[in-house]
Amino acid sequence: MIISLPGVPKRTPFFILGGGAVDDFRTLKNYKPSRFKAAGSVYKERFADSAVYFVNNLRHTKGRWYGEPFELIDWQEQIIRDLFGIVRKFDECRQFRTAYVEIPKKQGKSELAAAVALLLTCADLEHGGEIYGCASDRSQASIVFDVAVNMVDQFPQLSKLMKLNIGQKRLTFTPLDSFYQVLSADAYTKHGLNAHGVIFDELHAQPNRQLFDVMTKGSGDAREQPLHFIITTAGTDRNSICWEMHQKAEDILRGKRIDPTFYPVIYSAADDEDWTSEEVWRRVNPSLGITVTMETMRQSFEDAKQNPVNENIFRQLRLNQWVKQSVRWMNMERWDSCDFKFDPKALENRICYGGLDLSSTTDITAFVLVFPPEDEEDKYVVLPFFWIPEESLETRVRRDHVPYDLWKAQGFLNTTEGDVIHYSFIEKFIEELGKKYNIKEIAFDRWGAWELTQNLEGLGFTVVPFGQGFKDMSPATKELMRLTLERKIAHAGNPPLRWMADNLCVSTDAAGNIKPNKQKATERIDGVVALIMALDRAIRNEGALPGSVYDTHSLLMYGEDGWN
Known part of the structure; x- marks a missing residue:
């Protein structure tokens, strides 16, 4: 139960659990209060002790640690003691109102965030306290909330005082009528909240600053000691609210800026440090x-x-x-090691899959056929075709310093009459290819030229729309890299395709998914995009055939736990 003791200030967080003593727990050796403790503040050990005691009575919720007491790791206990133990002298309210904790993955940040949320909800003696969990979306915010629910389930003395509304994603602590609730990223409906605490998870993934501003500017003005607890991994967008907070934290850590209400914690390697160490x-x-x-x-x-x-x-x-966010992607030494020659005539009548990247009528159009392996020793054979307008050929050579004219003379590049690509010419070309090769499917950008693809369908081809986002592009993009590294692909050193592979940049999202980025690429990458689409269809349709490399290898996917 929650009690106030004689001589203990009203704001002291104090939790009595089955009659246990407050000093009956492990404490951080050689603890020293944060160097950012202001001159007008003091460290109240009893405040910090009771906060640590509460957390240490929680239990872990995942993996081999499930059910084990939440014995705070030193860096975690330092944060809890600093946030809950350092108070202003004149009113004994917390000095720090915002905590920014930036730390790598898998360090126990979700458990720490859940513990702070429960501390603010149950052990801060804030009647009617409103604690909100925020993230880029409701699903991400629910990660910390679900950990908190699991912690409560394993804490009998606390569980009987809590009420869970699973639909609203709300945990209510009945003695104080305080609650912890998940919010989505829809900032427009959040005005008017009176937050005692805000838990921001993975701030780097916020699509904009609206929710952050609503929850941290104005919300909680009626509270005496609100706390905004932000815990995140580094991001990629240096025009984001997270980068703004990162810079503020760095400035305070370096002594370039002073804000006694802001608590900065950053665990990261400097840009010039040896990342292999x-x-x-x-x-x-x-x-x-x-x-x-x-x-x-x-x-x-x-x-x-x-x-x-x-x-x-x-x-x-x-x-x-x-x-x-975007990096030059392909290791060209590995790409060149896949310069296996093949005879296109030997591929006639073999099953294959096409990828069509139309680009615009004035740019390069690419059509790539991928022939799946027929036995365990075989490779994925890549047969690309490219077109540009005839009249712009010389201009492009001078402007782009790319040997389009040489590639045309060598038979690696086709041109169409005039100053724009004539799709009818490409239709007829693909129709002729269909007479040579057994083209099972043709994948195309679903935002591309529907008229051309409908015409191809009228010629008897199966055409498949293919999204250009992370979900659709990531699996085959990663698989292209693995096939290249394992020398399981044969491209015969096609010069335009090599040039495009060398140009390729990819973007990465928060979950580690990747996709080609045409905006970041310095030159054209159309052929590689078409190759990725064709490879995807070949893998999905032929991957389970006897003797295929996919009998023993699966598509690579990347998540928080790494490659799967």
């Missing part, structure tokens, strides 16, 4: 060896050495560095 890994991952193993770090590092995309993901998620 295990010493750096240990420093920036304070829970290494507890919540994440060195073996896992080493495996992620081995993946990262293979290509720049994995390196970016490792740097962002494991070292907490703000990386560029």
Whole structure:
């Protein structure tokens, strides 16, 4: 039950659990209050002790730690003691109103955020307290909330005082009529809230600053000691609210800025540090060896050495560095090692899948056929075709410094009459290809030229619309890299396709999914986009055939736990 003790100020968070003593728990050795404790503030050990005591009576909710007491790791306890133990002298309210904690993945941040949410809801003696969980969407915000619910379920003394509304995603602490509730990112409906606490998870994924501004500016003005607890991994967008908060935290840490209400914590490797150093890994991952193993770090590092995309993901998620969203992607030495020659005539009548990237009528149009392997020793054979308008050929050579004229002379590039691409010519070309090769499907950008694709369908081809977002493009894009690394693809060194592979940049989302980024690419990448679409259809339709490489390999997917 919640009680106030004689001589204990009203605002002291104090929780009596089955008669246990407050000093009956592990404390952080050699604890020193934050160097950002203001001159007008004091550290109240009893306040901090009772907050730590409450958290240590919670239990872990996942994996091998499930059911074990939540014994705070040193870095976590430092934060709890600083936030709840450092108070202003004149009214004993908390000094810090905003905590910004930026830390790599898998360090126990969801558990810490859930513990803070329950502290504010149940152990802060705030009658009618409103604590809100926010993230980029309701699903992300529910991650911390679900951890909190699980913690309550494992805490009998607390569970009988809580009421759960699963539909509203709300936990109510009945003695104080205070609650913890999940909010979506729809900021327009959140005005008028009176927040005692706000838990922001993965601030870097916020699509804009609206929800953050609504929840931190004005909401909670009637509260004596509101707390905005922000916990996130580094992001990629340096025009975001998260980057703004990151810079503020860095300025305070470096002494360039003073804000006694702002509590900054950043665990990250500097941009110029050796990202391959295990010493750096240990420093920036304070829970290494507890919540994440060195073996896992080493495996992620081995993946990262293979290509720049994995390196970016490792740097962002494991070292907490703000990386560029788009990176030059293909290792060209590995690409060139797949320069296996083949005779197009030997492919006649074989099953294949097409990818069509029409671009605009004045740019390069690409059509790529992918022939799946027929046995375990075979490779994915890539047969590309490209077109540009005839009249713009010389201008393009001078302007782009790209040897389109040479490629045309060598037979690697086709032209159509005039200054724009004539799709009717491409239709007839593909029709002739269909007489040579057994084209099962043709994938195309669903926002592309519907008239051309409908005409192809009228010629008897099966055409499949293909989205250009992360969901559709990521699996086959990653698979293209793996096939290249394993030398399971044959492209015969086609010069335009090689040029485009060297141009390719990819974008990465918060979950580690990737897609080609035409805006970030310095030159054309149409052929690789068409290749990815064709490869996707080949994998999905032929992957289970006897003797296929996919009998023993599955599509690579990347999530929080790495490659799956």
